[in-house]
Structures are given as structure tokens and as C-alpha cells.
Amino acid sequence: MPEVIFHIRWPDGVEEQYYSPSTIIRQHLIAGESYPLDEFVARARAGLIEASDRVALKYGFACSSAMDQLARIEATARRYHQDDAPVTCLSLQ
Template structure:
């Protein structure tokens, strides 16, 4: 199953490399796009859950790496409380 590394920039300017076990994340995030924080988290959640489900369909078990990545995104997102906080998807590779 082809994996995707997506690079993001958090509202404080910190860049992070994230992992998806499936190219399905391309249907949820676009390179160069800026998302309101809540929208980014919702899109990442939907994409990573769908990616994990694809792994489960193919191999018979969910992808713990996708769920770990989602947990890291959700945890970090809670740090940003300012109005108008945005996350930029820098690239998907």
C-alpha cells in the first residue's frame, strides 16, 4: 500500500512531517492549502481513519501508525487557542 508523507506548518510556524499509510489522504488535504485549525484536524482525522480502514480491509488489522499520527495531530492542535489559527499543508509526497 503506498504511503504518503505530508508536511504541515502549525499556526506558530513549526513544521512537522506526518504519515499516512494510504494515498487517500490526497482526497482530504491539498499541498499549498491553508486550513482553519478545526477544519484541518477534521480533514486529517477523516483521511487517516479512512487510510487505516483501507489497511484493515487489505491486511485484516487497522493501522496503528495512522492512529498514532492522528493522536499527535489532535494533541498538538489543542495547544492553539487563538482565533483564526490556521494550518498549512506544505506538501504531500
């Protein structure tokens, strides 16, 4: 399965990279777009769950890496107190 590395900028300017085991994440995040924090987390969650489900269909087991990435995103998002603080998707590679 083709993987995607997505690079984001959190509201405080910190940039991080995350992994998706499937290109399906491209249907949830768009490079160059900014999203309110809560919307970004919802989009990332939907994309990573769908990516993990695609792995499960192909290989018979869910992708623990996708779920680890989701846990990282959710943990980082909890540090910010404004649901509408912008998160920018810088690139999808």
C-alpha cells in the same frame, strides 16, 4: 500500499511531518492549501481513519501508525486556542 508523508506548518510556524499509510489522505488535504485549525484537524482525522480502514480491508487489521499520527495531530492542535488559526499543508510526498 503506497504511503504518503505530509508536511504541515502549524499556526506558530512550527513545521512537522506526518505519515499516512494510504494515498487517500490526498483527498482530504491539498499541498499549498491553508485550513482553519479545526477544519485541518477534521480533514486529517477523516483521511487517517479512512487510510487505516483501507489497511484493515487489505490486511485484516487497522493501522496503528495512522492512529498514532492522528493522536499527535490532535495533541498538537490542543496547544492552539484559536479554531480559525491557519494550518498549511506544505507538501504531500
